[in-house]
Amino acid sequence: MKIKICGLFQNCDIDFVNEAKPDFIGFVFAKSRRQVSMEWAKAMRSNLSPEITPVGVFVNESLTKIANLLNDNIIEMAQLHGNEGETYIRELKTLTAKPIIKAVQVKVHADIEAMQDSEADFLLLDQGAGGTGQTFDWSLVGEVKKPFFLAGGLKADNIEQAIRAAKPFAVDLSSGVETDGKKDKAKILEIVRRMRYE
Numbered sequence: 347m348k349i350k351i352c353g354l355f356q357n358c359d360i361d362f363v364n365e366a367k368p369d370f371i372g373f374v375f376a377k378s379r380r381q382v383s384m385e386w387a388k389a390m391r392s393n394l395s396p397e398i399t400p401v402g403v404f405v406n407e408s409l410t411k412i413a414n415l416l417n418d419n420i421i422e423m424a425q426l427h428g429n430e431g432e433t434y435i436r437e438l439k440t441l442t443a444k445p446i447i448k449a450v451q452v453k454v455h456a457d458i459e460a461m462q463d464s465e466a467d468f469l470l471l472d473q474g475a476g477g478t479g480q481t482f483d484w485s486l487v488g489e490v491k492k493p494f495f496l497a498g499g500l501k502a503d504n505i506e507q508a509i510r511a512a513k514p515f516a517v518d519l520s521s522g523v524e525t526d527g528k529k530d531k532a533k534i535l536e537i538v539r540r541m542r543y544e
């Protein structure tokens with residue numbers, strides 16, 4: 347099981363993940379209390395362990411900004427968390443060879459069905475707008491043709507149940523590894539340890 351720790355915004359967050367070694371981390375470029383600038387992401391990425399893949403999280407961002415971040419190697423994957431459609435994804439793919447993750451807000455299974463043939467490389471199934479700490483009904487997931495990240499309110503006490511129900515390629519956590527709005531080293535270490543050894 348792959349694991350992504352999203353929404354890193356403090357210098358110490360990089361130390362936490364370098365120790366825990368998740369597979370992916372996320373920098374949020376969208377409006378959010380976790381938002382980072384291009385310059386700050388570049389500085390954090392330069393301290394990130396090379397074994398960890400950095401993902402940029404965007405909401406209806408300009409294609410040029412995303413392509414620049416990818417092509418300047420500040421991020422290695424782009425996660426589109428807004429209303430980006432297939433035309434947008436196709437266009438982004440003409441600007442970069444790096445993988446694209448498309449977030450899907452899951453209210454009914456048909457929301458996933460509608461994205462099965464997307465040109466995105468991965469789907470990310472979430473409860474809503476992103477970074478809310480809210481779960482959705484994992485029994486809605488069912489059969490998914492594409493590899494997908496499972497997100498939305500995942501934390502130590504629900505992650506095993508979520509994995510059993512949805513069988514994702516990777517799990518993605520942000521709020522669930524925070525305390526008082528900041529990344530919590532002990533929670534990050536514990537969840538990555540569990541994914542690796544249980």
Ligand SMILES: O=C(O)c1ccccc1N[C@@H]1O[C@H](COP(=O)(O)O)[C@@H](O)[C@H]1O
Nearest residue numbers: 352378476477478479497498499520521
């Ligand atoms: O984290 C944010 O602030 C954010 C803002 C805008 C779009 C997406 C965002 N985060 C993504 O949301 C999911 C779930 O997060 P949570 O665990 O429920 O807090 C995750 O994929 C983040 O990448």
